[in-house]
Amino acid sequence: MDEPKELSNDGYEWLMKTPLSMWSKHAFDHRCKSDHVTNNMTESFNHWINPYREKPILTLVDQLRRRLAEKMLGRYEKGCGYVGVLTPRTKHRLDLIASKARNCQILATGNLEYEVYDGFFRYIVNLNHKTCNCMLWEASGVPCKHAASAIQYRRGNLEEYCSEFFSIQRYLAAHQEMVHALPDISMAPNIQETNVLQPPPLKRLPGRPVKNRRREPGEEPTASFRRKTTSVKCDTCKEVGHNRRTCQLAAVKKKRPVQARKQKAPVSTSRMATRSQTTNASTVESMQEKKMRKMKEYLAKRRARMAGTGGAGGDAIGASSTSVTGGDAGAAGAGGDGGDGGAGTDFFEHLSNL
Numbered sequence: 001m002d003e004p005k006e007l008s009n010d011g012y013e014w015l016m017k018t019p020l021s022m023w024s025k026h027a028f029d030h031r032c033k034s035d036h037v038t039n040n041m042t043e044s045f046n047h048w049i050n051p052y053r054e055k056p057i058l059t060l061v062d063q064l065r066r067r068l069a070e071k072m073l074g075r076y077e078k079g080c081g082y083v084g085v086l087t088p089r090t091k092h093r094l095d096l097i098a099s100k101a102r103n104c105q106i107l108a109t110g111n112l113e114y115e116v117y118d119g120f121f122r123y124i125v126n127l128n129h130k131t132c133n134c135m136l137w138e139a140s141g142v143p144c145k146h147a148a149s150a151i152q153y154r155r156g157n158l159e160e161y162c163s164e165f166f167s168i169q170r171y172l173a174a175h176q177e178m179v180h181a182l183p184d185i186s187m188a189p190n191i192q193e194t195n196v197l198q199p200p201p202l203k204r205l206p207g208r209p210v211k212n213r214r215r216e217p218g219e220e221p222t223a224s225f226r227r228k229t230t231s232v233k234c235d236t237c238k239e240v241g242h243n244r245r246t247c248q249l250a251a252v253k254k255k256r257p258v259q260a261r262k263q264k265a266p267v268s269t270s271r272m273a274t275r276s277q278t279t280n281a282s283t284v285e286s287m288q289e290k291k292m293r294k295m296k297e298y299l300a301k302r303r304a305r306m307a308g309t310g311g312a313g314g315d316a317i318g319a320s321s322t323s324v325t326g327g328d329a330g331a332a333g334a335g336g337d338g339g340d341g342g343a344g345t346d347f348f349e350h351l352s353n354l
């Protein structure tokens with residue numbers, strides 16, 4: 001028992017509190033000839049009767065009677081077709097045990113007593129008393145691999161050393177009793193005796209009715225009700241139980257100075273602009289600025305073009321005027337053009353100052 005204690009001290013203490021006859025094969029009751037250590041048969045039976053749990057008591061008993069009658073008759077008819085001494089499942093079990101017994105070494109000491117070496121361990125097998133040190137033969141009724149090795153050593157038959165509980169004769173005897181048919185409950189005789197014990201008055205208890213099976217102390221809940229627990233591992237110190245944010249070995253980060261926020265002047269609700277109004281106003285202003293910038297660029301280009309071509313144009317106009325109408329007409333024409341040019345220049349300067 002040192003190995004379970006090294007693996008888990010809590011598990012070792014739990015096993016010590018539990019009787020050996022409930023979890024160790026060597027301490028089982030040898031009269032039942034069963035080596036099952038799980039409650040799989042109980043769980044299977046609970047699933048078998050699960051559709052009838054919520055039925056009334058009479059319906060529940062009648063449904064169980066029908067299922068048992070069907071099961072007993074089916075097994076009896078199936079057992080009538082078996083051939084040999086043992087049931088087919090027991091034969092298959094013996095074949096597996098015989099294959100494992102080939103790895104054992106035998107030392108005969110006389111009077112059907114043998115020393116069987118299985119790896120680093122040694123066992124004593126007595127074929128007269130049908131015993132073995134591992135206690136599996138006595139508990140299950142089927143020879144263990146040590147006993148099977150000794151039986152094969154003396155050219156014996158494994159079926160002769162099995163318990164009679166695994167024989168076809170006992171199997172048929174266990175299922176030969178039939179479950180008799182019953183009439184409908186409405187045809188049952190009415191008993192008018194006064195001393196018949198009546199059922200207690202039905203009283204509905206508060207709360208939701210319990211439908212789940214009552215579990216034994218220490219039995220684990222099902223997977224749907226089991227709480228999921230996960231262990232957190234720190235990335236800094238690689239220890240379990242915390243993360244890197246709460247790690248005590250992590251480097252301390254310098255705190256940033258907290259800057260005081262500027263307090264804005266209170267704005268009355270009536271003067272507060274909404275987001276859509278602010279967006280529309282900024283869009284209009286940006287479009288006006290874009291138009292004014294293009295206008296200024298256009299005026300600057302035109303002013304530069306007129307400054308480069310104004311002198312030559314004036315001389316040509318004056319010469320043509322003198323040749324056609326004389327000096328006064330040319331001066332008047334030149335003056336007229338000059339007046340128009342001055343007026344145009346003042347207009348451009350006014351636009352550029354906007």
